[in-house]
Amino acid sequence: MSEIPLYEIGLSKEDPSTELVLSKLGGSLEKAKSVLSEIIEAKISVETKHPEGSRTHYFATFTVITSKKRLIYTDDGWDILKIVDNLCHKLENELTKHDDNRQKESIRKRE
Numbered sequence: 069m070s071e072i073p074l075y076e077i078g079l080s081k082e083d084p085s086t087e088l089v090l091s092k093l094g095g096s097l098e099k100a101k102s103v104l105s106e107i108i109e110a111k112i113s114v115e116t117k118h119p120e121g122s123r124t125h126y127f128a129t130f131t132v133i134t135s136k137k138r139l140i141y142t143d144d145g146w147d148i149l150k151i152v153d154n155l156c157h158k159l160e161n162e163l164t165k166h167d168d169n170r171q172k173e174s175i176r177k178r179e
Contacts (some may be wrong), residue, residue: 072097072107078114086121089152093130096156103163106135112155130155 074094079086091110097110115127125144128151132139141158145149 072101073109075109075111076114077111077172079117089148092149092152092156097132100132100159104132106133108133108135112152119149119177123130126151128152128155132159132161 072094074090074097076086079089081091093110093112097107098123100175101107104177113129117125117127123146125146126148127144128142128148130141132141139159139162141155141157143154145154147149
């Protein structure tokens with residue numbers, strides 16, 4: 069199986085949490101691949117604000133592009149790792165929606 073391209077915008081290369089963020093999102097994408105097999109690429113875009121000096125407020129947008137549609141999830145907060153966990157959870161909730169749709173019986177196959 070080929071790996072899904074994951075792009076990041078706005079994350080610092082020196083920040084140690086960046087590698088963890090990409091790892092978590094990559095893991096969620098691998099889970100999603102079983103249900104959403106038509107994923108083309110994914111991107112996380114992070115904006116930062118420093119309103120209180122040393123603390124950083126993050127605004128994150130996670131976009132998953134499939135062959136049929138574009139899934140966009142957003143979240144914000146003070147901890148980038150909690151934000152990424154929330155974004156991964158939102159993507160995994162999308163999988164249950166697709167899984168439910170897949171279980172419906174076709175109208176043509178009913179007697």
